[in-house]
Amino acid sequence: MLPVSKAPSIPAADPAGTLHRRPRLLSGMQPTADSLHLGNYLGALRHWVELQEGADATFFVADLHSLTLPQDPETLRERTRRVAAQYLAAGIDPERSTVFVQSHVLEHAQLAWVLQCLTGFGEASRMTQFKDKASRDGDGSGNVGLFAYPVLQAADILVHDPDRVPVGEDQRQHLELTRTLAQRFNHRYGAALSVPEPHIVGGTAKITDLQSPEAKMSKSSASQSGVLHLLDSPKVMAKKVRSAVTDTGREIVHDRATKPGVSNLLDIHSALSGVPVDTLVDRFAGRGYGDLKVEVAEVVTDVLGPVRDRALTLLEDPGALDEMLADGAERARATASAVVARVTQRLGLLPVPGTAAPEASAAPDSVGSAR
Ligand code: TRP
Numbered sequence: 247m248l249p250v251s252k253a254p255s256i257p258a259a260d261p262a263g264t265l266h267r268r269p270r271l272l273s274g275m276q277p278t279a280d281s282l283h284l285g286n287y288l289g290a291l292r293h294w295v296e297l298q299e300g301a302d303a304t305f306f307v308a309d310l311h312s313l314t315l316p317q318d319p320e321t322l323r324e325r326t327r328r329v330a331a332q333y334l335a336a337g338i339d340p341e342r343s344t345v346f347v348q349s350h351v352l353e354h355a356q357l358a359w360v361l362q363c364l365t366g367f368g369e370a371s372r373m374t375q376f377k378d379k380a381s382r383d384g385d386g387s388g389n390v391g392l393f394a395y396p397v398l399q400a401a402d403i404l405v406h407d408p409d410r411v412p413v414g415e416d417q418r419q420h421l422e423l424t425r426t427l428a429q430r431f432n433h434r435y436g437a438a439l440s441v442p443e444p445h446i447v448g449g450t451a452k453i454t455d456l457q458s459p460e461a462k463m464s465k466s467s468a469s470q471s472g473v474l475h476l477l478d479s480p481k482v483m484a485k486k487v488r489s490a491v492t493d494t495g496r497e498i499v500h501d502r503a504t505k506p507g508v509s510n511l512l513d514i515h516s517a518l519s520g521v522p523v524d525t526l527v528d529r530f531a532g533r534g535y536g537d538l539k540v541e542v543a544e545v546v547t548d549v550l551g552p553v554r555d556r557a558l559t560l561l562e563d564p565g566a567l568d569e570m571l572a573d574g575a576e577r578a579r580a581t582a583s584a585v586v587a588r589v590t591q592r593l594g595l596l597p598v599p600g601t602a603a604p605e606a607s608a609a610p611d612s613v614g615s616a617r
Pocket residue numbers: 272273274275276308311398399402403411412413417
């Protein structure tokens with residue numbers, strides 16, 4: 247076993263100390279693959295695990311978002327449970343953090359409608375992820391859901407009143423839209439939504455595809471042989487590492503421009519082992535690519551093997567997993583329904599019969615302030 251360090255520590259989410267309570271965090275992933283991959287783990291999941299320590303954290307499975315592409319029902323059910331199981335297997339603690347499935351908390355869709363009515367066509371058309379997806383779909387079969395995707399994401403966020411939203415750089419624009427919509431609502435109808443800060447998780451090198459090391463490791467790569475899945479068996483993981491494309495020459499150096507394959511292996515090693523890349527380069531001086539691959543395979547299986555084992559164990563008992571998710575949804579609903587009640591009242595929609603009108607003081611301290 248190689249020594250494996252924990253993820254690099256992340257500064258407290260509230261460095262200025264302006265909050266007089268634990269910061270609220272929220273993030274989610276779509277259930278659109280049979281397994282999460284190393285990029286998801288390094289870029290998001292393991293940061294979430296760290297971040298949940300000092301925070302009131304909420305992590306959900308964005309199943310409604312996945313409907314923007316056609317999904318097979320049986321596969322979707324399975325993938326939704328798998329994402330939840332991988333959250334827990336990686337270290338999300340469902341006692342401490344709230345873990346739930348998006349479609350179980352109806353308030354997401356409810357607030358999404360309200361926000362859609364505040365979003366301009368032009369504004370939604372400018373979302374780069376939408377433009378990319380729509381242009382890939384040249385025959386025009388894309389749906390309105392794809393167009394509204396960022397607005398549903400804004401609703402996911404705002405309905406839970408988070409202070410911060412840890413996401414990758416690719417989600418920055420969606421976070422900006424979220425803030426704009428919250429401010430617009432508050433301006434037009436009176437303060438009801440807090441304006442969250444993006445928390446762009448950086449610091450880790452971008453992990454690329456083992457077979458085409460110039461491209462991001464992605465669930466949508468044509469071939470999955472360059473993608474390390476959290477649920478791959480150690481044997482398969484080791485094989486994928488051994489078959490990784492390397493570069494001409496034989497020297498082990500880190501240079502993404504001229505040696506993308508070797509650099510990627512060094513980055514993967516370093517991200518998982520905590521050993522700085524420079525130290526690895528020194529350590530591998532005069533040795534060949536084969537040696538490096540053997541060690542990377544070892545680091546990968548040492549770290550991800552136990553995550554896989556825990557996930558598979560959790561998936562053996564879908565009933566228990568569903569119970570945990572039901573409990574998460576109930577907790578999530580407590581916040582979400584209060585936010586929707588505030589929004590409903592501000593809008594002039596009649597309160598849902600049988601529910602109490604929100605108290606004027608129910609708005610969080612931070613609402614309406616520019617944070
Ligand atoms: N769009 C995000 C992604 O693809 C997933 C997501 C949906 C999300 N709703 C969210 C992330 C709310 C953070 C907060 O990664």
